Amino acid sequence: GDSVTQMEGPVTLSEEAFLTINCTYTATGYPSLFWYVQYPGEGLQLLLKATKADDKGSNKGFEATYRKETTSFHLEKGSVQVSDSAVYFCALSAISGGSNYKLTFGKGTLLTVNP
């Protein structure tokens, strides 16, 4: 079945450091890929997405490129801020049960950014 493997945390960085969170996937067909962010005690918010190979999703300084050849969707940010401290989830969606798109999540990576 489909699966997502992402870098285990926790990750602790200083403000303005470079961030990479690795994500690889296994899926049949051509899934869409997502990064969601979860701030403490809240639900998930979509951070960025990519729907086909070589697409780059970007938002709030974060970027990730859909690499079909390496089945990866690594999240990067050039200069993190304290406000980026959160849990980050990599996810893919594929067709399940007809036309419904089911999300499969990685286990999440906790990022802490210190001033």
Next chain:
Amino acid sequence: DGGITQSPKYLFRKEGQNVTLSCEQNLNHDAMYWYRQDPGQGLRLIYYSQIVNDFQKGDIAEGYSVSREKKESFPLTVTSAQKNPTAFYLCASKDPGREQFFGPGTRLTVL
């Protein structure tokens, strides 16, 4: 503003009791989902519904039940058959071809 409302934010129940978590959306989305989140486990799908009066089991449906009588509402009942119900529960909805939108979640604690 459009969005998803989950209530209550915190819920406590005694062992052996059933409890119902509310999820309401005013986004006019057809599909709705319930996930369970445990520390270090990511999110796991409990049930989903693509249209009113229809729903399917997800990966961990045992001990849970749902209904979908209205487009905007998808309540989840945690029954006494669920062996380890303490968790953070997230509801989501989506339109075809779009990403899932999530509610703020309900934290259920069994005493």
